[in-house]
Amino acid sequence: MVIRIGLMGYGTIGKRVADAVMAMDDMELVGVIKQTPDYESEVAINKGIRLYTYDDKISKFEKLGIKVAGTVNDLIKSVDVMIDATPDGVGAENKVKIYEPMGLRAVFQGGEEAEVADVSFNALANYDMAIGRRFVRVVSCNTTALSRLIGAFLVHGYRIRRVRAYLVRRGADPREFKKGPINDVVFNPATVPSHHGPDVMTVIPTVDVVTMAVAVPTTMMHLHMVNMEFDGQITRGEAVKVLEETPRVLLFNTAFRKFDSLAQIIEWARDIGRLRGDVMENAVIEDSITVFQNELFLMQGVHQESIVVPENIDAVRAMFRLTDKWSSIRKTDSALNLVTMGKNYNLT
Amino acid sequence: MVIRIGLMGYGTIGKRVADAVMAMDDMELVGVIKQTPDYESEVAINKGIRLYTYDDKISKFEKLGIKVAGTVNDLIKSVDVMIDATPDGVGAENKVKIYEPMGLRAVFQGGEEAEVADVSFNALANYDMAIGRRFVRVVSCNTTALSRLIGAFLVHGYRIRRVRAYLVRRGADPREFKKGPINDVVFNPATVPSHHGPDVMTVIPTVDVVTMAVAVPTTMMHLHMVNMEFDGQITRGEAVKVLEETPRVLLFNTAFRKFDSLAQIIEWARDIGRLRGDVMENAVIEDSITVFQNELFLMQGVHQESIVVPENIDAVRAMFRLTDKWSSIRKTDSALNLVTMGKNYNLT
Amino acid sequence: MVIRIGLMGYGTIGKRVADAVMAMDDMELVGVIKQTPDYESEVAINKGIRLYTYDDKISKFEKLGIKVAGTVNDLIKSVDVMIDATPDGVGAENKVKIYEPMGLRAVFQGGEEAEVADVSFNALANYDMAIGRRFVRVVSCNTTALSRLIGAFLVHGYRIRRVRAYLVRRGADPREFKKGPINDVVFNPATVPSHHGPDVMTVIPTVDVVTMAVAVPTTMMHLHMVNMEFDGQITRGEAVKVLEETPRVLLFNTAFRKFDSLAQIIEWARDIGRLRGDVMENAVIEDSITVFQNELFLMQGVHQESIVVPENIDAVRAMFRLTDKWSSIRKTDSALNLVTMGKNYNLT
Amino acid sequence: MVIRIGLMGYGTIGKRVADAVMAMDDMELVGVIKQTPDYESEVAINKGIRLYTYDDKISKFEKLGIKVAGTVNDLIKSVDVMIDATPDGVGAENKVKIYEPMGLRAVFQGGEEAEVADVSFNALANYDMAIGRRFVRVVSCNTTALSRLIGAFLVHGYRIRRVRAYLVRRGADPREFKKGPINDVVFNPATVPSHHGPDVMTVIPTVDVVTMAVAVPTTMMHLHMVNMEFDGQITRGEAVKVLEETPRVLLFNTAFRKFDSLAQIIEWARDIGRLRGDVMENAVIEDSITVFQNELFLMQGVHQESIVVPENIDAVRAMFRLTDKWSSIRKTDSALNLVTMGKNYNLT
Ligand SMILES: NC(=O)c1ccc[n+]([C@@H]2O[C@H](COP(=O)([O-])OP(=O)(O)OC[C@H]3O[C@@H](n4cnc5c(N)ncnc54)[C@H](O)[C@@H]3O)[C@@H](O)[C@H]2O)c1
Ligand SMILES: NC(=O)c1ccc[n+]([C@@H]2O[C@H](COP(=O)([O-])OP(=O)(O)OC[C@H]3O[C@@H](n4cnc5c(N)ncnc54)[C@H](O)[C@@H]3O)[C@@H](O)[C@H]2O)c1
Ligand SMILES: NC(=O)c1ccc[n+]([C@@H]2O[C@H](COP(=O)([O-])OP(=O)(O)OC[C@H]3O[C@@H](n4cnc5c(N)ncnc54)[C@H](O)[C@@H]3O)[C@@H](O)[C@H]2O)c1
Ligand SMILES: NC(=O)c1ccc[n+]([C@@H]2O[C@H](COP(=O)([O-])OP(=O)(O)OC[C@H]3O[C@@H](n4cnc5c(N)ncnc54)[C@H](O)[C@@H]3O)[C@@H](O)[C@H]2O)c1
Known part of the structure; x- marks a missing residue:
């Protein structure tokens, strides 16, 4: 069919x-x-x-x-x-x-x-x-990225109590020449939570998700700084393994492979011949994956145009x-x- | 003398x-x-x-x-x-x-x-x-701003268990024409915690502070998204009052006074005749002050040049x-x- | 009165x-x-x-x-x-x-x-x-700056045959957080001449003025690259003298005084205590003043907010x-x- | 071989x-x-x-x-x-x-x-x-683009007396996250001519080329505003035809095809599947091609990474x-x- x-x-x-x-x-x-x-x-x-x-x-x-x-x-x-x-x-x-x-x-x-x-x-x-x-x-792009991230741990059997995510949004898509900001950080919105947290909960109602968001003068990718509070223990090694084997999640390493910024993730996609330089996967920064007690911290890049x-x-x-x-x-x-x-x- | x-x-x-x-x-x-x-x-x-x-x-x-x-x-x-x-x-x-x-x-x-x-x-x-x-x-500027914020609640007798702060740093000062990034978000650093958390603890050793930081293409101000976990209860009203009466902390309201972005805080400073348009105070976004249970969320702008x-x-x-x-x-x-x-x- | x-x-x-x-x-x-x-x-x-x-x-x-x-x-x-x-x-x-x-x-x-x-x-x-x-x-700001520049030579008795000016416009004013572009150069307009040339001629009808303009992701100042074709001779020394003594025109020197960019002109205005860091004068880059035969080349910064x-x-x-x-x-x-x-x- | x-x-x-x-x-x-x-x-x-x-x-x-x-x-x-x-x-x-x-x-x-x-x-x-x-x-990229442009008319038998070109340079390549400027226009250099004019003359010694250059906060493409003084007549139609049939020169039309900015030229390259979104050709803005007497004005985009x-x-x-x-x-x-x-x- x-x-x-x-x-x-x-x-x-x-x-x-x-x-x-x-x-x-x-x-x-x-x-x-x-x-x-x-x-x-x-x-x-x-x-x-x-x-x-x-x-x-x-x-x-x-x-x-x-x-x-x-x-x-x-x-x-x-x-x-x-x-x-x-x-x-x-x-x-x-x-x-x-x-x-x-x-x-x-x-x-x-x-x-x-x-x-x-x-x-x-x-x-x-x-x-x-x-x-x-x-x-x-x-949306931000909600998709958060849903995949949370989903990755859920499908691996982990339980998550609460997620707090801090979104640094690209101001506009590359071809949108009228949209800003130029030299500014915009409260997007000024209130807490931003709509993204509740939006993730339309997909995953069992996890409490709070988000804050600002917009900055880039066209590249969103950047998420995420804090996940687990119900039970998780080690860094386990977290890395979960993300490594989950489809549509990629790990980008800074220390050895020299991914220092979001632009370099896009550079990689351009270099390997991805159409339009798109990165349809969550781009998790491997070095940022950190566990303190039952809290996991990490950064991820989100290619809004294609994710x-x-x-x-x-x-x-x-x-x-x-x-x-x-x-x-x-x-x-x-x-x-x-x-x-x-x-x-x-x-x- | x-x-x-x-x-x-x-x-x-x-x-x-x-x-x-x-x-x-x-x-x-x-x-x-x-x-x-x-x-x-x-x-x-x-x-x-x-x-x-x-x-x-x-x-x-x-x-x-x-x-x-x-x-x-x-x-x-x-x-x-x-x-x-x-x-x-x-x-x-x-x-x-x-x-x-x-x-x-x-x-x-x-x-x-x-x-x-x-x-x-x-x-x-x-x-x-x-x-x-x-x-x-x-x-430093970021550490000063976090120390004032935490200090404000401590001098008012509140106890804070843990602070997690997410820093969106300006890429360069206005006159630094060789520094970037231009269209990028830089992991600054990719590891967690960034040096800021431990640095705050050189000033306030009693509170556990974890920070993550990225740098973006602006020259204006840093933007902090802060999550403070209190040991005990606090209401939004109390938090607002604490910040209102603490020296070197200012509240900027988005809904009524139309402060939509960091640039507009600087615009205000320019308009009222501050030398160089400087804002030496923490610029807390009033609308962002939110309490969920014992957790306080807020955004603040940090004028790196003068704070x-x-x-x-x-x-x-x-x-x-x-x-x-x-x-x-x-x-x-x-x-x-x-x-x-x-x-x-x-x-x- | x-x-x-x-x-x-x-x-x-x-x-x-x-x-x-x-x-x-x-x-x-x-x-x-x-x-x-x-x-x-x-x-x-x-x-x-x-x-x-x-x-x-x-x-x-x-x-x-x-x-x-x-x-x-x-x-x-x-x-x-x-x-x-x-x-x-x-x-x-x-x-x-x-x-x-x-x-x-x-x-x-x-x-x-x-x-x-x-x-x-x-x-x-x-x-x-x-x-x-x-x-x-x-x-407008661009027209004012060009009118002053041309006017400066006219009031000193020089005759100008033609002016061709190339405008690199700031994308938005500092507080305009919705306007772009972010990582782009916009044809503003794509056609030649842009409206600025004819607009200068509403003030100075005797000189032929052709302009081209693009917009870039800055909020600071416009930058003009100007080519003036004189009817008769002019030396670099004369040109400098004309601009030095003309009100509302300032010379900014790069080689010795280290004005390397428009942001540093604003930095100067902030440092000397100008309200809002405004520069109401044409900011001519002294080092750029160059004469080839009867043609004068120069760059000037135009502080759109205040000029x-x-x-x-x-x-x-x-x-x-x-x-x-x-x-x-x-x-x-x-x-x-x-x-x-x-x-x-x-x-x- | x-x-x-x-x-x-x-x-x-x-x-x-x-x-x-x-x-x-x-x-x-x-x-x-x-x-x-x-x-x-x-x-x-x-x-x-x-x-x-x-x-x-x-x-x-x-x-x-x-x-x-x-x-x-x-x-x-x-x-x-x-x-x-x-x-x-x-x-x-x-x-x-x-x-x-x-x-x-x-x-x-x-x-x-x-x-x-x-x-x-x-x-x-x-x-x-x-x-x-x-x-x-x-x-270099800028010199290549100017050499092609001038070369296009020379191989078609036109004679050019003088070229004055005004370069709006991208501040850094996309992956260069340490280079600026962020919110600034840099005199690059403050003196006239910039090195590009003489550099073109190492390739084409018979044409007098004067250039001025500034750098802006973009990573996309350089933008040239060009003025070519012909020795003899040329019509707009002729100029368009020359550029249309010259290899490695492309015309991008704003009015009908809606190419409003350099980013949209790159968008096109991404959309048609060019590796890395590269544009190895001079990107001449068709609408900008204008002839006044013996002077031709036009804008062109120059993809520094690939040209x-x-x-x-x-x-x-x-x-x-x-x-x-x-x-x-x-x-x-x-x-x-x-x-x-x-x-x-x-x-x-
Ligand atoms: N761009 C992103 O970052 C992104 C990411 C995820 C989801 N989204 C969502 O995807 C949707 C589309 O966003 P986009 O960024 O592609 O927008 P876009 O503006 O790039 O494209 C929308 C297209 O729809 C066309 N259009 C408008 N009205 C139409 C109509 N009545 N009939 C037919 N075509 C019409 C427009 O001409 C335009 O080509 C939105 O819901 C957006 O929120 C966007
Ligand atoms: N700019 C900020 O955002 C900021 C904020 C808070 C704290 N700081 C800290 O303040 C300090 C200064 O930073 P800044 O931004 O003012 O730097 P800056 O580069 O603007 O100024 C430093 C000045 O020191 C001069 N200098 C360098 N070596 C010198 C020497 N041996 N003797 C005399 N002068 C010398 C330089 O010429 C320059 O004028 C640093 O420790 C920095 O981390 C900076
Ligand atoms: N900003 C510049 O760079 C600049 C430079 C030179 C000239 N100008 C010209 O100056 C004029 C104003 O530009 P601006 O940049 O100050 O605009 P602006 O948007 O900053 O200010 C315009 C103000 O007018 C108010 N307004 C709108 N409609 C009104 C009405 N009907 N009654 C009363 N107030 C009203 C708006 O609320 C706003 O406060 C325009 O003609 C512009 O082209 C602007
Ligand atoms: N980037 C542009 O826009 C552009 C355009 C046209 C021409 N160019 C010219 O092309 C040349 C290269 O520029 P780029 O932008 O590709 O630079 P780049 O910095 O991107 O690449 C240079 C590479 O050379 C490597 N390298 C440095 N020293 C080396 C050595 N001793 N042995 C081996 N490798 C070494 C570096 O590690 C780097 O990978 C320069 O002459 C530049 O002016 C650059």
């Missing part, structure tokens, strides 16, 4: 999900919906992606000689599910205006409220909750009952050329 | 300490030692500050028409104490080469190891430890037994035009 | 103009119009400035305990002229809705189209054109025929503590 | 040249010399690159389990030419210490003085000057007389997957 997928919104997330869908043998990208005929449209067409647009925008595309395959309606009638990667809040509108009336299933992104979907999703942490669902929300891509794929598999959790995770990771060596896909 | 002060190093910290000393009626700035005849030398002279330099550098100054009052030796013979604000590690060399041989007292900065001095100093937290000492180290200035003044008073702790703090704050309204100078 | 002034808009430009007006003995700041009761309102009140607001906003101020002196209408009836420092385009609306109907005179800023006023104004370049006018537009402030004051004097050009420039410079030593206020 | 190549220095430039050499069928990468066993060493080995190091560093590599193929001496004896991509000045030392004594040929980079080599090289502008030479210097890579390949071909100029350029461009469509490889 090949699931026919339509994509709404071809921005930072959308274009990556499009490439990922095209790399899967159990999915087919029928087309993407674009509103503006810009260089991203050209790139899509050169990749063999069919563009669809709103009726009143077709002429704009044609005027610039960019071929449109049809209207939004045309696309919608040819797909089994829509992956919606429009800006925050637009997905919810699309649900009411398009997906529900048309009886379409949909995957939403983390910029939507949890209520938009039947379940908030992270593959490692709660794949099974999405099985057979109509509307699934893949949680949710694998989860979008897995969400579709769960919704259509294509495979079980670990088969899906493994299949996605292989197809996307993530690091699979040393990873354990037979957990829990 | 007027203490005669010489200053070694006229950079970010030194020039501010110079201005501060000149504002005190119980101290006299005899002169500062400069190595290079640049615009900062001109500024000093225009402020009526006498410049001294090394024998072999006098001609460099004269060639550019910058008047030198004498040599390092000349200055040293005319002072009761040297405040050393040279770069990290140079102070320790100066101690061995100059201060000890000449029987001179000295104040050092936080870039030196704790061992350089008899005591690591923060006015609020351990003024009395410096009374009568020969060598005192004013701890240690008042402590340099108080250190001198303690060393020469000029006044007691609270008299010194009050006297310094008034002379430097810090916020004194609503502050309680009769604590403990 | 004391001119009674009202100020509309109390942001980056407005608050500086307010302080400047208060420093003049021939002007009185009756009050400023504010829309939001934030920390800037508190600062204004602490400076003794009366706040006025729109009828429907009074309660918002009162709720936060910020005293309002009256409504917009109240202010308007008590002034001779309004200085409008609202965001781009709002000034034009205010003209139609308020100033013209009320028969009020007004000074506008450079964010408005030239058509908003009877004349586009720069004190050095065309003071006399504003004499007696009702509506005057003080041109237009003196011109706002002079504009009022011209409109009300308070003094002649050079008397006004000298009076403004003295009152604002700009550098007057070595400046020639008897030019042309 | 296959040229056997050794690489000295595996940093920003070196690692890209290594990948490029491996893509050529007339060259063989024998190995690269590394000093430090870091993540870049691992990446190299995973690409199948043999590592060589200095005798005294072998154990450092072995301790971390990184396989070394031999010593510097071993490598040197097995190659026809060394490409030296060490930091500024080290190449000149290597020449004296290694290449000359061993009778080895070498390609140097633009960080070396022109005197290090027999010729300063740009493929488009002076390929033939390097034919048969022993030591060739590929000029000199093709020239390193061509330099080898010229030195060993492998092919003629246009055959080499075409062969390099095809192998590196640069844009070849629409390009004219039969110029002059």
